Amino acid sequence: MTAAATAPTSGHIAFKGIRVRFPSSAGHDVLVMDDFNLEIPAGQFVAIVGPSGCGKSTLLRVLSGLVDADAGTALIDGLTAEETAERIGFMFQRDTLLPWASVQDNIAIGLELAHAPAATAKERIRELIDFLKLTGFERNMPHQLSGGMRQRVSLGRLLAYDPDIFLMDEPFGALDSQTKAVMGRELLRIWERHQRTVLFVTHDIEEAVTLSDRVIVLSPRPGTIRLDLSIDLPRPRDPRLLRKEPAYIDYVDRIWREIDAGAPVQD
Numbered sequence: 001m002t003a004a005a006t007a008p009t010s011g012h013i014a015f016k017g018i019r020v021r022f023p024s025s026a027g028h029d030v031l032v033m034d035d036f037n038l039e040i041p042a043g044q045f046v047a048i049v050g051p052s053g054c055g056k057s058t059l060l061r062v063l064s065g066l067v068d069a070d071a072g073t074a075l076i077d078g079l080t081a082e083e084t085a086e087r088i089g090f091m092f093q094r095d096t097l098l099p100w101a102s103v104q105d106n107i108a109i110g111l112e113l114a115h116a117p118a119a120t121a122k123e124r125i126r127e128l129i130d131f132l133k134l135t136g137f138e139r140n141m142p143h144q145l146s147g148g149m150r151q152r153v154s155l156g157r158l159l160a161y162d163p164d165i166f167l168m169d170e171p172f173g174a175l176d177s178q179t180k181a182v183m184g185r186e187l188l189r190i191w192e193r194h195q196r197t198v199l200f201v202t203h204d205i206e207e208a209v210t211l212s213d214r215v216i217v218l219s220p221r222p223g224t225i226r227l228d229l230s231i232d233l234p235r236p237r238d239p240r241l242l243r244k245e246p247a248y249i250d251y252v253d254r255i256w257r258e259i260d261a262g263a264p265v266q267d
């Protein structure tokens, strides 16, 4: 496996006794999480799947401090979100690129946020553009790019920022299946090189199994863990070859069965 030479020492995540309640417009509160517990070692790639509305995005928001839990703690290396905010990077289904900034300037924002030394910034941007196969598009604006390219730029900004933890909320969910597969491969390439902790929310079970070390299947609200499955498939992974592996097919099937047994879709 082409993982980082040394095991990552930072990026451990612990959700302990998380309870989240939201007010609903119907006047009664919605209990999204109740006594939710999950521990993730530094450097692990974890996918979170489960029915719509079960609280997957809420978990990411609690960890990043965007949502306050009513009870419990979400810690990164033993520290709260306020103490570790700069160590988290987010990527969403819809890109959050600045529409008035070019590809290189959007990536440069990640370096600025990370307070990277200006002297090496140009070189680092060029490396990232090259790594993400965006060469020739440096000066393009987001509206001049395809959806897949915009997500590449988002990845570039994330890599420039270089957080310990990647929180990815259906990052490739809006892409066509071919582009999605390509982006999955890119992400694997990045993860196998950098080995950051990744929390990856997806509705795509095959994507979850292809990418992850571990898949967490949540129940309908309040989201609890129905299945915590280690994906023991060798790395580096080639998604095209993986699809034919009996072990891969078994994992996908097992997760589907668990989701089907779980539940009605929620809104």
Ligand SMILES: Nc1ncnc2c1ncn2[C@@H]1O[C@H](COP(=O)(O)OP(=O)(O)OP(=O)(O)O)[C@@H](O)[C@H]1O
Binding pocket: 022, 023, 024, 030, 032, 050, 051, 052, 053, 054, 055, 056, 057, 058, 059, 267
């Ligand atoms: N800020 C908020 N205010 C009120 N309710 C909210 C808020 N954020 C989320 N919810 C509700 O909490 C529940 C869980 O939402 P969340 O987005 O975490 O689910 P999800 O599992 O990510 O869903 P999906 O798969 O559809 O994206 C939903 O019922 C949602 O309506």
